[in-house]
Amino acid sequence: MAMDKVRYAGDPVAAVLAVDEPTADEALRFVDVEYEDLSAVTTIEEAIAPGAPLVHEQWSGQAELRGSSYGAPEKFKGTNICSYFGYSRGDVGEGFRKSDYVFEDTFRFPKVQHCSLEPHVMVAHFEEDHLTVWSACQDPFGLRDQLAAIFNLPLSHVRVIVPYVGGGYGGKLYVKAEPIAAALSWKAHRPVKLVMAVSESFKTVTRHPARVRIKSGLLADGRLLARECEIYMNTGAYADAGPRVNQKAGYRTLGPYRIPEVKVDAYCVYTNTVPAGAFRGFGAVQVAWAYESHTDLLAERLGMDPLEFRLKNLLKKGEPYTPGDTPVDCDLKEGLLKVAKALDWKREPSKPNTGKGLSLCMKDAGGTFKIAGATVKMASDGSVVLLTGTVEIGQGSRTALSQVVAEELSLDLNQISVAQLDTDVTPYDVSTSASSSMTVMGLAVQRAAQDVKKQLLGAASKVLDKKFAALTLKDGKVHSRGGKAVPYGKIITGYFGSKAGEIIGRGLYRDVKTKRAALGSTTTFWEVGWGGAEVEVDRETGAIHLHKYVSVADVGKAINPVQCEGQDEGGVVFGLGHTLFEQMVYEDGQLLNPNLVDYRVPTFRDLPKEFSSALIENQNGPGPFGSKGMGEGGLLPVASAIADAISKAVGIRFYDLPITPEKVWRALREKARR
């Protein structure tokens, strides 16, 4: 499959199809590949060095020019720069000139993997000119688009079915090996199953390693005046979601602060490594690590308390993040003060080698231009099937979306089923991503349920001969003023004159497109996460003991509080991974640790000793009942909060993740030596 050139160790070269795995293994021995060694670039530095070998000789010109980007993409021709995003407002040079202080820091983020418990898995079946694919994917409609384009089929000839998915975290967005399975099925005239091993998923998609340089200008009182950010994202050998991740990283790098003059340059860079794509946080994780560490450093340099420094510069509710975009939709101070209180911020730690850190991050949630449809189908007994394109990836969407239906229709949750996700029949949804489902799909589902409600009340009005306005729904029955309560089923069978018939409601959600917004459409809502950590550093071993972690999430309204807390805690644990443990290690272009033994994810033993997750519910979300999406916010503040706590504990600042015991131990030795 790799045409002329293999671009990374893991690039599919050939596929072997067999009736079972042992036979395929046997057949693999007969595949003989002769490789010619080529020079490789694996790091950002190598890739952008003058005269670096090109990962792709042909320049695709994939520059992202939406929003107020600048710079001519043509100038990147003949380089490894895959795409570019730029943003500026005001005059950053002027800002720096007016500043009392200007500080600059550079941070690095490692290559990490999603480690979904279920690896990539799919079945493809070509029958004449119709292709059916069962895939553990997060964007069945996007996958349908790609497969239709690849095999030159109308969209109506490609059917993607998604069963329960064993974790996604963005790793199952965008087409992966499905076209390979489909081509094999087309050749074999049989359904073809392709299940990846963990090591193969490691070689399929990762998070972007990043280098983020931030330069800020401040007044003596601590007010931010100007900021310049230069971001390089290592997107690996193929673009996947890279250009969009890079764009979002660039857009999100300003942080939740009021900064009059800004300039951002974000570069997405090809290297000969596993492609990087969407991953929980979608570019925000890398830049949040950078801008919040930078914030702590700024406070430190000015001799200010990092809490006070943040409170001074935070955007207020209703203030614009960038002109034309949705204004900040929550009180950023509220969560920060909650974290400070939970950490007993003002009290000095009583033990030595112990420190505290806090952080907050903001992410334009919803992704880029969301469209979602939903259908609610009420059968003649009043029970309901919900059709939604949101993929259940363990986040609990089936339960939460069913709750919205149950609430709107005053039905027991056990009367509601969620239909199999199938692009042939399920209404369109852009993707299950960007913490958007509760808001975007939630609204579509709510509107579909409200459509059913309207039709049901209309039918009841006829059947019961009562005025529409005199009728209400309660506990599966239509109640009328001065009348008897009648079960929905009786209304429907009465209306249709038999057990035949049903009520079908539809709902649609669309983001607002506007040229005034930097990214072309407005942010659906702001996902905000606050976090605080108290750590103790073991000077003998360099081990970090996480005594306490406090997470606060702005959820608007928790449709299912237990699920929300679970998601928030899960986000924090993800953050612990890249903060303290995880990193894909390359040597001579080879990935050394593509397995769950050598690659270290957090375990239950790594959980904070005290661990709390608080939900702020101010009904300030645009979703059903004032809800917002959530699930990524908890992840964002972890690294910088812990890094600052370490700095407070032992006076060492880390600029690169992960902060492993070895790194800490070496830094302690180095510091002692100086």
Add this chain to the structure above:
Amino acid sequence: MAMDKVRYAGDPVAAVLAVDEPTADEALRFVDVEYEDLSAVTTIEEAIAPGAPLVHEQWSGQAELRGSSYGAPEKFKGTNICSYFGYSRGDVGEGFRKSDYVFEDTFRFPKVQHCSLEPHVMVAHFEEDHLTVWSACQDPFGLRDQLAAIFNLPLSHVRVIVPYVGGGYGGKLYVKAEPIAAALSWKAHRPVKLVMAVSESFKTVTRHPARVRIKSGLLADGRLLARECEIYMNTGAYADAGPRVNQKAGYRTLGPYRIPEVKVDAYCVYTNTVPAGAFRGFGAVQVAWAYESHTDLLAERLGMDPLEFRLKNLLKKGEPYTPGDTPVDCDLKEGLLKVAKALDWKREPSKPNTGKGLSLCMKDAGGTFKIAGATVKMASDGSVVLLTGTVEIGQGSRTALSQVVAEELSLDLNQISVAQLDTDVTPYDVSTSASSSMTVMGLAVQRAAQDVKKQLLGAASKVLDKKFAALTLKDGKVHSRGGKAVPYGKIITGYFGSKAGEIIGRGLYRDVKTKRAALGSTTTFWEVGWGGAEVEVDRETGAIHLHKYVSVADVGKAINPVQCEGQDEGGVVFGLGHTLFEQMVYEDGQLLNPNLVDYRVPTFRDLPKEFSSALIENQNGPGPFGSKGMGEGGLLPVASAIADAISKAVGIRFYDLPITPEKVWRALREKARR
């Protein structure tokens, strides 16, 4: 499973579940059943004899009292009469008194089987409190109702999926062995597959054997004045669709003639034989055999030409069949004269032992109270998926319904796919039966497509900034007066602002309920079939040589002429089966020939030497583009046309089917002896 009593040889007694068929066969040997011999009734005569053993001790009171039925059902308590349908108008006694002649005949119809090439087959999977069933059935929503009731689940917890079905003919309506498979899955916590052998399908459902007595009063000039019909339908050991088949037989027994005074009594009778249910013609086949043979006998007795006799008594287009029901919707003379012309009716056959017969029959099509919904989903490239509850049972519904969409949306047929039928997501449809799909579902599909068209034109009006009325659809493009033609895909992506989005259209069809109609709702349309046969009888062997068969069908508009002809020819061949060959033979309560060797279906060698099928297209149907349903009409006239041709050829009238060579040979011997 059989509780206390086994009611027929074939009644399921126990189920054995195993990982494969050989293991199940092995396990079966360990099932030891001890039967106590009970007296059985297998024929109508035995079942209605005074003191007959009761098939069901408990009287269920299943009398069909819809319509203008009379008679107290309680009087059938303690008998084998399962249900009763009565209809009368005028005073039939007075009619007979005023008549110049009164004649009475009795006809019999045998027990025959559907012989679908695919036997009954299903997979059931219980997962917690959700049941999924894949079944080769014709009424997935009816099956869902039954399974929900049996397992006490909300309808939304039962999902029925129907793949392509290898023939149905009514035999796959109503629940069959699906609850057994479901109960086994519930027990085993695994999916359970149940595939019937041909012999088991023979013991699952059959057509009703019938005895039909018709008495008619006439004036000397041949005008019909009064008719009394007494029908007994042998429904086997369980009711299945029996009561409804009996009702329809009763309602259809008057034939396409103007008869002022009528009285009908139709009795549905339990016997210890395989249950009889729905079967292509649904009661019409048995009574059409009777009333058209009776018609020929009346003409013969009056010395009239059977064609002339019919033309004198035929209902005219627009005349009511019964008051309150849909009037006759075609010119009955037109088809009859077509048949006569094709048979060169007036010309005497040149060869000896040769004769001609003709016949016409009318059936209230659409079944009882039809409701159908459809959804048309246009993707962002303008291609379409159709959601329809009509089961593809080989009749070509997927093609014909897709053609309706293609025509309404001016799309290439290859842009249209039909979604998998799945009760969770497919809009409700009563059942695939009664030749109704082209009209009932056709209208729902057409309306759904028109809904898409309206939305598409609305979107185009915005995208192109043109008036709605100035836009038309042609060949997948929106055309505007004085503007460029724009592909649908461009309109949709333009309207939604991205590749995201789609247009979903909905359509619904409902029959009209009215108390004025004898059956509670009006007939959707009249299915009319005309047939004519020319046969030669071999006096040596009794064999019937079918030299010619002419079939004419009133289809309104043939959406797919090749499919229509195929269906009509198939109907005729079905008719040849029960006319000349087929009969399930019982001895001592045991079915002797439940296999395709001893049970003789027509083969290609039995086809008429000359065989034509003509479609009358007057756009007189209520379906899309003036279409009507079809597919049963061809079957109805076969038996009586052939029987009359035999009578003309050798002067012997048969009252019982099938007219086998042995029967003919014996009758010829008998006649020669007299």
